[in-house]
Each structure stands twice: as C-alpha cells, then as structure tokens.
Amino acid sequence: xxxxxxxxxxxxxxxxxxxxxxxxxxxxxxxxxxxxxxxxxxxxxxxxxxxxxxxxxxxxxxxxxxxxxxxxxxxxxxxxxxxxxxxxxxxxxxxxxxxxxxxxxxxxxxxx
Amino acid sequence: xxxxxxxxxxxxxxxxxxxxxxxxxxxxxxxxxxxxxxxxxxxxxxxxxxxxxxxxxxxxxxxxxxxxxxxxxxxxxxxxxxxxxxxxxxxxxxxxxxxxxxxxxxxxxxxxx
Numbered sequence: 130x131x132x133x134x135x136x137x138x139x140x141x142x143x144x145x146x147x148x149x150x151x152x153x154x155x156x157x158x159x160x161x162x163x164x165x166x167x168x169x170x171x172x173x174x175x176x177x178x179x180x181x182x183x184x185x186x187x188x189x190x191x192x193x194x195x196x197x198x199x200x201x202x203x204x205x206x207x208x209x210x211x212x213x214x215x216x217x218x219x220x221x222x223x224x225x226x227x228x229x230x231x232x233x234x235x236x237x238x239x240x241x
Numbered sequence: 242x243x244x245x246x247x248x249x250x251x252x253x254x255x256x257x258x259x260x261x262x263x264x265x266x267x268x269x270x271x272x273x274x275x276x277x278x279x280x281x282x283x284x285x286x287x288x289x290x291x292x293x294x295x296x297x298x299x300x301x302x303x304x305x306x307x308x309x310x311x312x313x314x315x316x317x318x319x320x321x322x323x324x325x326x327x328x329x330x331x332x333x334x335x336x337x338x339x340x341x342x343x344x345x346x347x348x349x350x351x352x353x354x
Contacts, residue, residue: 171245171344187340219284227272227334232284
C-alpha cells in the first residue's frame with residue numbers, strides 16, 4: 130500500500146551540483162505533478178504530466194527538468210542547483226486532472 | 242486574478258474545543274474545493290472535496306462548508322484532539338486551464354492540552 134514514494138527524504142547540495150528527485154506511484158494514476166513548498170507560500174506547481182511521454186511546465190519550471198517514460202515514475206531533475214531552490218518538494222498523483230491528489234512525504238533540499 | 246486566501250494564519254486552541262478555519266477564493270470558473278491536512282514533515286492528505294452543488298461535507302470530526310455564491314468555505318473541527326495539530330490547506334480547482342489548482346498558504350493549528 131505504498132501510494133506515492135519519494136526519495137531521498139533529505140539532500141544537501143552545493144551550488145552548481147545536479148541531482149534527481151525520484152517519485153514513483155503504484156496506483157496507476159495518469160496525472161503526476163511536482164510542487165515546491167516554501168515558508169509563507171502556497172504549494173507551487175513546477176511540472177506536471179498527464180500520462181507517459183507527456184509533460185508540461187507549471188508555474189515555476191525554471192531550473193528543473195522532468196520526464197515520464199512510464200506511468201509509475203516521474204523524476205525531477207535539478208540541472209545546476211541554486212540557493213533559491215532550497216525548498217521542500219512534493220510529488221503528487223491523481224487519477225484524472227481534477228481528481229483527488231495523493232502526495233508523497235516530501236523531499237527537503239538544501240542548496241549551499 | 243485567481244487567488245485563495247486563508248484565515249487565520251495560525252490558531253492555538255485547548256484540547257476538546259471547537260474551531261473554524263476560513264477560506265475565501267476568487268478562482269473562476271470553479272470546479273471544486275478541497276481541504277487538506279498536512280502534519281509537520283509530511284505530505285498533505287485530503288480531508289474533503291466539494292463540488293459546486295455541495296454545501297456541506299463531513300469527514301469524522303471535520304465538517305467543511307461551501308458557499309459558492311460568496312466564494313467562501315470553512316472547515317469546522319469539533320472536539321479537537323492533540324493529533325489535529327497540523328496545517329490545513331484550502332485548494333480550489335478551476336474548471337479550465339493547464340495550471341488549474343490554486344493553493345492557499347494554510348492555517349497552522351496547534352492544539353494544547
């Protein structure tokens with residue numbers, strides 16, 4: 130009964146380093162998305178996917194890449210980390226675009 | 242502009258007491274409104290989801306109301322427990338558009354013994 134699984138839970142990077150946040154869901158959901166959560170702000174959409182092979186930009190996509198080669202997996206790549214990317218990142222999935230969102234437990238990223 | 246505003250920003254109540262959290266929105270065209278509970282260090286978990294035609298929905302001790310005319314929603318927590326300490330996030334879905342979810346900044350509830 131895993132739901133949405135994110136790894137790693139914590140990560141510290143130096144400016145300029147790259148890394149990938151992993152996200153996997155076992156509910157056969159078509160819709161998957163990545164959000165970042167910063168103090169005093171609502172969750173902001175980074176990228177989303179409506180199915181395997183289809184991705185699109187959200188509200189704050191700069192500095193991030195995604196791909197969706199399978200229904201289950203939706204990794205988020207930071208190409209060259211910057212201190213402004215210090216945040217908590219959440220992956221979410223839903224059966225449909227307007228359906229109930231199921232969130233992962235989050236990945237806390239610190240960029241020094 | 243599509244916005245979701247929640248009040249209060251934070252709230253402290255005694256265990257066993259009731260409380261009400263507010264959510265006002267300007268999102269249009271409206272599709273549904275959701276309330277999520279987010280425990281510290283965890284991901285948000287859905288409490289309720291309401292469409293235009295629903296004005297009340299309950300989930301245990303949580304009761305959400307929706308007034309689509311005034312674009313207001315409230316989340317009422319009855320007989321609070323220590324485990325209710327969390328952030329409560331209001332999310333409004335717009336019927337159209339690619340980025341169609343609008344998140345409030347949340348209300349931080351602390352229940353003290």
